[in-house]
Amino acid sequence: MENYFWYVLAGVALVLVVAAVTIIVGNRRALPPGQSPAELPASGDEPTETEPAEPVVAAAEQAAVEPERPEAPESRLARLRRRLSASSNPFARGLLSILSAETLDEATWEDLEASLITADLGVGPTSELIDALRAELSIAGNADAARAKAVLRSELLRLVGPDDNRGLNLTGADGLPGVILVVGVNGTGKTTTIGKLARVLVAQDHSLVLAAADTFRAAAAEQLKTWGDRVGVEVVRGPEGGDPASVAFDAVAKGIADGVDVVVVDTAGRLHTKTGLMDELGKIKRVIERKVPVTEVLLVIDATTGQNGLAQARVFAEVVDVTGIVLTKLDGSAKGGIIVPVQRELGVPVKLVGLGEGADDLAPFEAEAFVDALLEES
Ligand SMILES: Nc1nc2c(ncn2[C@@H]2O[C@H](COP(=O)(O)OP(=O)(O)OP(=O)(O)O)[C@@H](O)[C@H]2O)c(=O)[nH]1
Ligand SMILES: [Mg+2]
Numbered sequence: 001m002e003n004y005f006w007y008v009l010a011g012v013a014l015v016l017v018v019a020a021v022t023i024i025v026g027n028r029r030a031l032p033p034g035q036s037p038a039e040l041p042a043s044g045d046e047p048t049e050t051e052p053a054e055p056v057v058a059a060a061e062q063a064a065v066e067p068e069r070p071e072a073p074e075s076r077l078a079r080l081r082r083r084l085s086a087s088s089n090p091f092a093r094g095l096l097s098i099l100s101a102e103t104l105d106e107a108t109w110e111d112l113e114a115s116l117i118t119a120d121l122g123v124g125p126t127s128e129l130i131d132a133l134r135a136e137l138s139i140a141g142n143a144d145a146a147r148a149k150a151v152l153r154s155e156l157l158r159l160v161g162p163d164d165n166r167g168l169n170l171t172g173a174d175g176l177p178g179v180i181l182v183v184g185v186n187g188t189g190k191t192t193t194i195g196k197l198a199r200v201l202v203a204q205d206h207s208l209v210l211a212a213a214d215t216f217r218a219a220a221a222e223q224l225k226t227w228g229d230r231v232g233v234e235v236v237r238g239p240e241g242g243d244p245a246s247v248a249f250d251a252v253a254k255g256i257a258d259g260v261d262v263v264v265v266d267t268a269g270r271l272h273t274k275t276g277l278m279d280e281l282g283k284i285k286r287v288i289e290r291k292v293p294v295t296e297v298l299l300v301i302d303a304t305t306g307q308n309g310l311a312q313a314r315v316f317a318e319v320v321d322v323t324g325i326v327l328t329k330l331d332g333s334a335k336g337g338i339i340v341p342v343q344r345e346l347g348v349p350v351k352l353v354g355l356g357e358g359a360d361d362l363a364p365f366e367a368e369a370f371v372d373a374l375l376e377e378s
Contacts, residue, residue, distance in 0.1 A: 070202070081376065083331045083332070084376075090333070094116065094334075099145055099148050116129065119338075120341070122337070125344075129159060132158075136155075149375060159340045162367065168352075169296045170201075176292045177292065178296065179252060179262070180265065180294075181288070182326075183299055190300045191227070192227075192328070199360065200362065201261075201262060207261050208261060210228050210263075211236050212237040213247045213248040213251070213266060214266050215238055216240075221235070225237070236251035236254055245286075248265045249291065253291060272314075279319075281316075298351070299322040299346075301325060303335045304329050309342060310338075313346050314346075324349060325343070325346065325350045326353070
């Protein structure tokens with residue numbers, strides 16, 4: 001009998017131990033989805049194997065000291081494409097509205113016309129596009145969505161033009177550096193574009209020097225220096241209020257002495273209507289050319305400024321012989337159509353587009369990729 005009592009007691013104790021272990025293990029596993037044990041409030045428990053506290057801190061520290069590397073081209077292009085697609089770009093939405101219209105009546109065509117004009121495609125290109133679409137689609141209608149889209153694609157491509165000449169002229173003659181002069185009105189994104197471009201060129205193993213020929217504000221040179229430091233590129237600067245042409249000259253002299261591939265010259269933003277400042281820009285170019293030819297003059301235009309961008313383009317082109325256009329702030333802009341008239345106005349191609357404020361938000365402009373991104377329904 002006494003033995004029987006001890007058996008029962010041992011059995012009860014065993015059951016209690018098993019129950020306690022089950023509850024403890026169960027509690028550890030039953031975390032809400034996505035929450036790791038380390039995210040729970042500290043309870044004095046010993047760290048479990050999955051405790052990620054140390055590695056996370058280490059990774060954060062590493063990110064802070066690691067020198068920056070430009071984003072790989074593939075993921076950059078995919079991300080930039082998303083910024084142009086209809087879900088985030090009003091210009092694309094306007095274009096796609098024609099494909100989803102139930103009938104192609106007068107009202108539909110008028111709506112499309114209005115949205116293209118709003119997108120700054122310009123009156124001439126807008127009527128060309130609408131006439132071509134009407135001619136192609138009025139017989140079959142847009143019942144065949146794939147065909148309607150193909151027509152829209154080819155007409156847009158025709159307006160935007162081929163990609164023959166969109167590369168940057170980086171190569172100077174006789175082993176001398178190529179020189180890129182960057183110009184435009186205030187705040188269009190010149191300095192930011194140079195910073196982004198420097199990253200691209202460094203990633204392509206080009207050696208370069210940047211020239212802070214915006215001497216109006218000390219902050220302008222600082223801004224360029226910050227970009228240069230991020231990718232280990234030297235920035236030549238002068239005293240605040242000094243002669244911008246002499247900074248450009250010094251930078252080019254340094255570029256020649258160091259045997260770099262490219263010198264990129266940042267200039268102060270200036271209104272195209274200020275004759276004195278426009279003359280100064282002409283002087284900067286002439287002074288550089290005492291040393292080496294300027295191989296590329298990039299005019300930076302803010303896509304959101306619309307038709308005023310055309311007036312700017314005209315005047316800058318007269319003064320410095322623009323060879324390529326950078327269209328910035330295309331991200332989320334309803335004004336992407338400006339690409340067409342600005343190219344027509346100057347007779348020079350858009351070579352780069354800015355699609356955000358991030359360090360890698362700059363892309364070479366490619367007509368097919370641009371049109372496809374606009375027509376991509378996501
Ligand atoms: N969303 C967007 N913002 C941009 C883009 N490019 C430049 N910016 C922003 O535009 C603002 C002006 O850029 P800056 O590079 O300083 O312009 P800037 O032409 O050098 O200006 P000034 O030297 O004063 O004439 C900054 O806030 C940039 O981050 C772009 O492609 N997209
Ligand atoms: Mg600037």
